Amino acid sequence: MYDLWWVYAIGFVGVVIYGSFFEWTLHRFVMHRPAPLVRYPYELHTLLHHRIFRADETYHAQNQEMLDHVTFTPRDYLILLLVNLPLFLAIELTTGFPLALSGSVAVLMYLGTFDALHWAFHVPKGRFFEKLGAYRWLKRHHLIHHRHHDRNLNVVLPIADLVLFTLTTRERVTAGEILEV
Numbered sequence: 001m002y003d004l005w006w007v008y009a010i011g012f013v014g015v016v017i018y019g020s021f022f023e024w025t026l027h028r029f030v031m032h033r034p035a036p037l038v039r040y041p042y043e044l045h046t047l048l049h050h051r052i053f054r055a056d057e058t059y060h061a062q063n064q065e066m067l068d069h070v071t072f073t074p075r076d077y078l079i080l081l082l083v084n085l086p087l088f089l090a091i092e093l094t095t096g097f098p099l100a101l102s103g104s105v106a107v108l109m110y111l112g113t114f115d116a117l118h119w120a121f122h123v124p125k126g127r128f129f130e131k132l133g134a135y136r137w138l139k140r141h142h143l144i145h146h147r148h149h150d151r152n153l154n155v156v157l158p159i160a161d162l163v164l165f166t167l168t169t170r171e172r173v174t175a176g177e178i179l180e181v
Helices: 004-031 040-052 074-095 100-122 133-147 159-163
Strands: none
Touching: 004 040, 004 074, 004 100, 004 159, 074 100, 100 133
């Protein structure tokens, strides 16, 4: 047979890559457009988050209201896990590939990574990793999203931005905008 550890690892990595496309889709079609049945992601993200966090000095949190609107809530973790779990269970039941456990762990870790990165982008504290090139690239990637809401929809892993042609890495910066993030 096969070593089960590798199977779980393959499932985990596959779901992380899938997560890039899920994040992109959710961000584009649910968080930036009002859905008839589920409006709160749009209201919290587009109407609130993008209103208080712009691509100027307000990109970094400046008060308690801003701090309160950076991360997901525990409810969001549960909802996003429950939205994805039926797919993982269906794959596991039809193929025998054990994806429910590794997929669920990957979803929760992806969301946790999203929250940690998003918090660090908007609430800089001079942490050691804030000087790393990969982090600075992702932070600028997200800053560009705050300028151009239809671009750079991924926060964690911009594979979907690349594949779906929404990746923007360069742009002109005008006076008053953040040059270095």
